[in-house]
Amino acid sequence: MPFWDASFLTKQTPIFGLHLWVIIAISVGAAIVIILFLLSLFLTFRRSSHKPLKSRLQNITPPISKEILEIASHRSQNSLTEIHVKDQRVDLSDHLRRPPSPSTASGESRSATSDVMISPKMVGGLPEVSHLGWGHWYTLRELEEATARFGDENVIGEGGYGIVYRGVLADNTVVAVKNLLNNRGQAEKEFRVEVEAIGRVRHKNLVRLLGYCAEGAHRMLVYEYVDNGNLDQWLHGDVGDVSLLTWEIRMNIILGTAKGLAYLHEGLEPKVVHRDVKSSNILLDRQWNSKVSDFGLAKLLCSERSYVTTRVMGTFGYVAPEYASTGMLNERSDVYSFGVLIMEIISGRTPADYSRPPGEVSLVEWLKILVGERRSEDVIDPRILEKPPSKSLKRALLVALRCVDPDAVKRPRMGHVIHMLEVEELFREDRKSIV
Structure with missing residues (x-):
């Protein structure tokens, strides 16, 4: 077998x-x-537990905050524009390559309640861009094309808040585009609230905010382009032995700047504290009219609060002593910086110059000494060809000294500053202090 x-x-x-x-x-x-x-069953379970790389990347970039979702129901149909996902391509390479190098020149202005509107609708798995309830909404692609993909040749200013580019829109409008630094760290709520507040500001001595771009991680602001540089360039740049800024022009710049700041402090609710008043943030047009820039994304201060405690920001030499030491910010902090600015305009010196002898490093202390020694004429910028009238000089010095009073309570409000600059006669006791 x-x-x-x-x-x-x-x-x-x-x-x-x-x-x-x-x-x-x-x-x-x-x-x-x-x-x-x-x-x-095993493969199905693994697929649901581990999404593909493409899907994961879509969830990472761009992020959308819960705060946007919470107010989606308030959006206005007239103010929103649906956009296909193909128009939301984000190229981060240019921005990742550029280091956030601070500079003394901030360039153009940038700005940061009730009508805020955001559209978080999902299209093809990607969140849409944010829409606010005012002004023009620019796409990232529009601003890339306007600035040659944010090319170095179009950089017109850099500061602690961002890099400013000159741009030309499709309709040939020249604009200044500020690409805010640390965009991912910029709180969505703060951006919405402050842009909403500043976006409605209209004043001849404030740079006008035209619109914004809030796409993915990008936060950009678009302003009118002011084509005659900034005050810092005209005071401290290589402009020759004789300054084109005559005394009359300088006083007009001081007065215009005061009016712009007074509007921020007293003409808006909530009021806006600039917290970075300096010569590079004063832009000039062809008629030498001053326009305050960089006042947005500063700090809003409600009328019921006398101050707000915040991280100290500003430029050395301009910062009020109480703000530098405690972080307590209010409009009197701007008044101090404005007083330093007046001294800078009168003297042609920077607020802090370490190339000078020890007693002359600080502009404020140096000017106080000269005024105390009855040497007011010696503080005038030597590049001013025609010396100012004595009365006009004394008026300007008086206002400057009051603005930089160490006691913040004793500093005048900007409305009072305007009055003092415009009056023809000084009070007798004030005249004696600076003769």
Whole structure:
């Protein structure tokens, strides 16, 4: 008898009279089906637990905050524009390559309640851009095309808040585009609230905010372009031995700047504290009219609060002493910086110049000494060809000294500063202090 006899496979079994080989075949087939079913369940579970890379990247960039979702129901149909996902391509390479290098020149202005509107609708798995309830909304693609993809040749200013580019829109409008630094760290709520407040500001001595771009992680602000540089360039740049800024022009710049700041402090609710008043943030047009820039994304201060405690920001030499030491910010902090600015405009010196002798490093202390020694004429910028009238000089010095009073409570409000600059006669006791 052979070792293997296959005849037993043909024997009938008690199971429905089927042959043994049929029973074995059915069992093997059933086992294969069960194994395939279990394998399918395993793969399905893994696929749901681990999303593909493409899907994960879509969830990471761009982020959308919960605060946007919470106010989605308040959006206005007239103010929103649906945009297909193909128009939301974000190229971060240019911005990642550019280091956030601070500079003394901030360039153009940038700005940061109730009508805020955001559209968080999902299209093709990607969140849409944010829409605020005012002004023009610019796409990232529009601003990239206007600035040659934010090319270095279009940089017109850099500061602690961002890099400013000159741009030309499709309709040939020249604009200044500020790309805010640390965009991912910029609180969405703060951006919305402050842009909403500043976006409605209209004053001839404030740079006008035209619109914004809030797309993915990008936060950009678009302003009118002011084509005659900033005050810092005209005071401290290489402009020759004789300054084009005559005394009359300088006084007009001081008065215009005061009016712009007074509007921020006293003409808005909530009031706006600039907290970085300096010569590079005063832009000039072809008629030498001053326009305060960089006043947005500063700090809003409600009328019921006398101050707000915040991280100290500003430029050395301009910062009020109480703000530098405690972080307590209010409009009197701007008044101090404005007083330093007046001294800078009168003297042509920077607020802090370490190339000078120890007693002359600080502009404020140096000017106080000269005024105390009855040497007011010696503080005038030597590049002014025609010296100012004595009365006008004394008026300007008086206002400057009052603005930099160490006691913040004793500093005048900007409305009072304007009055003092415009009055023809000084009070007798004030005149004596600076004769």
